Amino acid sequence: MATNIFSIGQSALAAAQAAQATTSHNISNATTPGYNRQVVVQSTAGGINYGYGFVGQGTQVAEIKRVYNDFLNKQVMASQTTASSLDSYLSQISQLNNLVADTSAGLSPALQDFFKSMQNLAS
Template sequence: MADLAGIALSGLRASQTSLSTTSHNIVNVDTEGYSRQKTGLGTRVPQSYGGSFIGQGVDVESITRVSNQYVVDQLRRDVASYNSFDAYYEYAVRVDQLLGDDSTAITPSMQSFFDAMQDVSNDPASIPSRQVLISSGQALVNRFNAVYEQVYQTNETLNI
């Protein structure tokens, strides 16, 4: 026959643990970042007695954190998105700095090239104007290549 005192004691201990968990939740209700806990109870293996089973009491199987899995999953996705956007933002800032600085940007070389084209269109027979156009074109190509290389290096550095 089952030990009635043992069964009762297991119930009392399980209830005591549940009350402790509840009091822990109450104490931490205003603690930022705290997640409520719950006590998981389970039956002990019943004992066979005369063709039937007699319960042996209850055990505390777990104390688990209560959370909304949807919210946790959404938070993980949002953090991953934030990190991805942050990396792209850093990349965009570097490229903006590269293209926004007159010493490294394409704009001055393009302006010089178009000024040389204007000079050649005004005086197509002028050999010096043509040579300036050719050298301005080469300088523009070199500037494009240098900017490409810097953007490529930035891309490699950030591993995007």
């Protein structure tokens, strides 16, 4: 029975060591832009059925989870998608604007000549 107590204590110490390492990692990256805090999730290590009942075997680290707001993450992604779309639109529309607004070789001189001709015709 004594080795069982020691193995339970050993599993608790291993889980606490993982939690301490994760906390240290969180502290060292606290000022890193875009870093998400992490937490250790522990679970029971299961039990052994001795016939008269189950005897636990301690704890284990089930996973290390990132803590973040999924809604805000989706909002950031949507905003970045919209910004990229608008940047692409700006580059394409700028080319059209430069083509149409050119005073020497664009569409503007042709339209001015057309309306000048129509005004002469009306006179």
